[in-house]
Amino acid sequence: MTVFRTFLKVLNKCKTPIIMYTVFLIFFGGFNIQTSDNSTNFTASKPDILIINKDCEKGITKNLIHYIEKNSNIIDIENKEEKINDALFYRDVNYIIYIPDHFREDFLNHKNPKIEVKSTGDYQASLAEMMLERYMKIANTYNKNLSSEKKIIKNIDDTLSKQAKVEITSKLDTDHLEKATFYYNFTNYCLLAGCIYVICLILSSFKNEHIQKRTIISSMNYKEYNRKLLLSNSLFSIVLWLFYVLLSFILLGNIMFTLHGLIYIINSFVFTLCALTLAFLLGNLVSNKNAINGIVNVIALGSSFLCGAFVPMEYLPNSVLTIAHILPSYWFIKTNELLKTIESFNLETIKPIILNMAVIVIFTIIFVVITNIISSKKRKIN
Amino acid sequence: MKNVIEVKNLTKEYKELKAVDNLSFAVQEGEILGLLGPNGSGKSTTINCILSLLNFSEGSIKIFGKEMKPDAYDIKKDIGVVFQDVAVFEELSVYDNIDYFCGLYIKDKRVRKKYVEEAIQLVGLEEFKNFFPKKLSGGLLRRLNIACGIAHKPKLIFLDEPTVAVDPQSRNNILDGIKMLRDRGATIIYTTHYMEEVEILCDRVIILDKGKIIASGTNAEVKALASIEEKVSVEAIDLDKKYIDEIKKFKNVDEVIYNNNILFIRYKKGKNNLDTLLDYLKEEHIKYNKIYSERPTLNDVFLELTGKELRD
Numbered sequence: 001m002t003v004f005r006t007f008l009k010v011l012n013k014c015k016t017p018i019i020m021y022t023v024f025l026i027f028f029g030g031f032n033i034q035t036s037d038n039s040t041n042f043t044a045s046k047p048d049i050l051i052i053n054k055d056c057e058k059g060i061t062k063n064l065i066h067y068i069e070k071n072s073n074i075i076d077i078e079n080k081e082e083k084i085n086d087a088l089f090y091r092d093v094n095y096i097i098y099i100p101d102h103f104r105e106d107f108l109n110h111k112n113p114k115i116e117v118k119s120t121g122d123y124q125a126s127l128a129e130m131m132l133e134r135y136m137k138i139a140n141t142y143n144k145n146l147s148s149e150k151k152i153i154k155n156i157d158d159t160l161s162k163q164a165k166v167e168i169t170s171k172l173d174t175d176h177l178e179k180a181t182f183y184y185n186f187t188n189y190c191l192l193a194g195c196i197y198v199i200c201l202i203l204s205s206f207k208n209e210h211i212q213k214r215t216i217i218s219s220m221n222y223k224e225y226n227r228k229l230l231l232s233n234s235l236f237s238i239v240l241w242l243f244y245v246l247l248s249f250i251l252l253g254n255i256m257f258t259l260h261g262l263i264y265i266i267n268s269f270v271f272t273l274c275a276l277t278l279a280f281l282l283g284n285l286v287s288n289k290n291a292i293n294g295i296v297n298v299i300a301l302g303s304s305f306l307c308g309a310f311v312p313m314e315y316l317p318n319s320v321l322t323i324a325h326i327l328p329s330y331w332f333i334k335t336n337e338l339l340k341t342i343e344s345f346n347l348e349t350i351k352p353i354i355l356n357m358a359v360i361v362i363f364t365i366i367f368v369v370i371t372n373i374i375s376s377k378k379r380k381i382n
Numbered sequence: 383m384k385n386v387i388e389v390k391n392l393t394k395e396y397k398e399l400k401a402v403d404n405l406s407f408a409v410q411e412g413e414i415l416g417l418l419g420p421n422g423s424g425k426s427t428t429i430n431c432i433l434s435l436l437n438f439s440e441g442s443i444k445i446f447g448k449e450m451k452p453d454a455y456d457i458k459k460d461i462g463v464v465f466q467d468v469a470v471f472e473e474l475s476v477y478d479n480i481d482y483f484c485g486l487y488i489k490d491k492r493v494r495k496k497y498v499e500e501a502i503q504l505v506g507l508e509e510f511k512n513f514f515p516k517k518l519s520g521g522l523l524r525r526l527n528i529a530c531g532i533a534h535k536p537k538l539i540f541l542d543e544p545t546v547a548v549d550p551q552s553r554n555n556i557l558d559g560i561k562m563l564r565d566r567g568a569t570i571i572y573t574t575h576y577m578e579e580v581e582i583l584c585d586r587v588i589i590l591d592k593g594k595i596i597a598s599g600t601n602a603e604v605k606a607l608a609s610i611e612e613k614v615s616v617e618a619i620d621l622d623k624k625y626i627d628e629i630k631k632f633k634n635v636d637e638v639i640y641n642n643n644i645l646f647i648r649y650k651k652g653k654n655n656l657d658t659l660l661d662y663l664k665e666e667h668i669k670y671n672k673i674y675s676e677r678p679t680l681n682d683v684f685l686e687l688t689g690k691e692l693r694d
Contacts, residue, residue, distance in 0.1 A: 001485075002481075002482060002485030002486065006471070006474065006478070006482045006485075009473065009474055009478060010471065010473045010474070013473035013474075014473070205471055205472070205473060208469070209467075210465060210467045210468070210469030211469045211470070211471065213435065213465060213469065214463065214465070214469045214483060214486075214530070214531070215486065216435060216452075217433050217434075217435065217458060217461065217463050218458060218483070218486035218487060219455045219456075219458040219459035219486065219487050220455075220486045220487075221453075221455060222452075225486075
């Protein structure tokens, strides 16, 4: 109890920077969650089109204009070349359609009348172009086979009114899963920074050269002493992890009560153990309290950027992701990213998640082994 | 008397350097042994080897009749160490610091509380027990350092220069505390550069140089190794060279130095040296202000044996 009680007293003495650090992390994490727009829902957009009709507004010409009006925003601009060009330049209009004189007549007589267009070249203009091409292809097809203009128009209208019904069968709550992934990716930084900062700060006191010398010559078994110190630090790490899990329930709500939520929690727990052992290793190496902030920045911030905690993995170059493989954060974030795409859990979908967690466990074991080697070497001054 | 520590043929080598060279000595129960030597003489290395903080190349170390090893916790429970560098938690109060280090030895909360209070009393920190180390002066901090090392009432105590850079009040307090520990029956190994402390405290001294014992015994025994018997300083006189030459011819005179109106004479063995000098000064009507006569110190012994000052 002596070690644990002293651990708590030292922790209590460090409470101001710890609270400030946690509030800072929560503020940025929570703020990002609330402001991030990761919506995957789509709404159709309508291009801005100007129609300059030199033909009579009858028959097929009228039908074409009506179709375009229905599927776009018709812009009214004075028919002067200069003003039309200005509108195009300033993106007031995306697409301009010039229906030539005698269009109706030439079309019905199979003379292939040419419709002139002007375009801004952007995606809205492409949409307008696709719309016009679609109409003309259908109209030409019926014009070849039918002689009556009425029948042609009726068939065009029937064809264009048919809509393919697209049904999304996925039951994934993509919006909330995106947010949960974002939150747990961000906890990569929170858990790493929190563990490294606090554990290094506390160990810098316990592992102070002179205090350690006094501990080694005491009658307390040094291995037992280290075990007690590790247990005290573990308790702190678990409290920190529970805090962020609790916060995820508050910020993310129902999604945390699903199987997805449970795996996010398990994954973050495995990662917390890894962060704990890494922090314990660093705490054994670092004795200068002033260096701790720098270490937090290099390790926690560095690995968060490299592994896609802040910037999604798909935006990171392959070379960066290759380097990131050697960091536990990569496997933690990879699982989070994977989780948002999994609809149902079975052996096949869960296997990569288990493998990622196994890699984190291997990292944990490596950190424990290195810490033991360093600790036993430090015990003897050769 | 039982031997508390027995060191036999201890040798510690760093590549080509022998830090400790075939050292053998014993420390008896209840004595204060002064371990003296200049920086780099092997004092700290010897202590670190005894405490199993260092591996050693050859030799054997027994404490309380048992072989000392890193995992000899039954021996360690009766050892207290006060290192030269202050080893306390900045985040803990005076009381909590002593309680923590005592807690590494004493599990019983009630006993520990009593021991901590006694240690605070021993070093005179009653008024400061709720203070944090940052608020303590250098002297008080040293007293806290001692309290942390001895609170568990060890039978064997190592004190490594505990009075370095402390004020006279704290020094007296520390020395009184050490005497009290000895009176309680503790065996103490004391290293210091201050000769007066050795003369006040130590029953026996060992002088080390280049990892070897160059002298050992009681204070008187070690001082007897010096070839000089007496040192005399005569202040504020105006002497011609002929008088100095005359004094050099006196019986038992080893060396005469005249500098800044101070005449310094070192005498070899012999008696009535001061009387002869005083008679001569009176005869020759030589005026003087003060005359000091000193017995040889341990430092003189060391200087003779090694050609170096202890504090070098």
